[in-house]
Amino acid sequence: MITVSGSVKSDLSPERAFAYLSQFEHTSEWDPGTPVVEKRSQGPVAVGHRYHAEAEFRGKRNPIEYEVIELEGNHIKLRGENKSVTAFDSIDVKPDGTGCEVTYTAEFAVKGPAKILQPFLKPAFNSLRDPALNGLKQKLQSLT
Template sequence: MSDFRESIDIDRRPEDVWAYISDFAHLPEWQESAVSTEQLDAGPVGVGSRVRITRHFGRRDMPMTMQLTEYEPPRVWGMQGVDGPVRGHVHGEITPLDDGRRSRVTIEVDFEGKGIGKVLVPLVVRPQIRKELPRNEQHLKDQLEHTAA
């Protein structure tokens, strides 16, 4: 069971949602703590692909490498942190609604702390994500529905 789970309905086709979510360059547009992203592997994205995401937690920017553990377009993705003191585990699903005209996006997130991360996760990371995840999904909805107009 994950620490956090949020869902939101978006007035866009699952393929459109997938195209936006799976392009890591868009992360800072809809995730409040994401400062920047860098794809670390050449070639097409798939299971095993890595991306460095720099996130702002508390007073610090923390780079972390995430590796795709699931990648089933246009429906499921999963990522796991592989370095740093705070390692996120993300599972996302896009469910078609209204015969594929709309989508429900569900994101589950939990964290593992290593070293100082054992202190950071409960004191800084979880409180921030508790507030941020619902806002991130709203930003995602706004970005996708705005670009459809």
């Protein structure tokens, strides 16, 4: 499994930041590696809620279907899957002074014949981290 993680700080309250980030369809507003995210479920976010996304990786757009598998307090975890990868995306928001700290973690398990290349793909997956964190920081700042 390849893990990519990072944190950003924001002046938003933890509750406000999580209310925004737990609506996974907002991901396309701050993560350039995920330009399309569409809700497939109705109502408030809950375990079992589904999303369709298109992830951009190495110049190609790949569809991936996500489902919320954990939702508790200021923590959400989604499982995404397509023919090439199984992904687990977690967002955790905790208080930090008068604002909050957001930690975003993405775990990837490569499937199929490319699985043998998984150790060599870590740098490519790591290259997704900084643009996503920068976008996240900027978006949260715009919400203050």
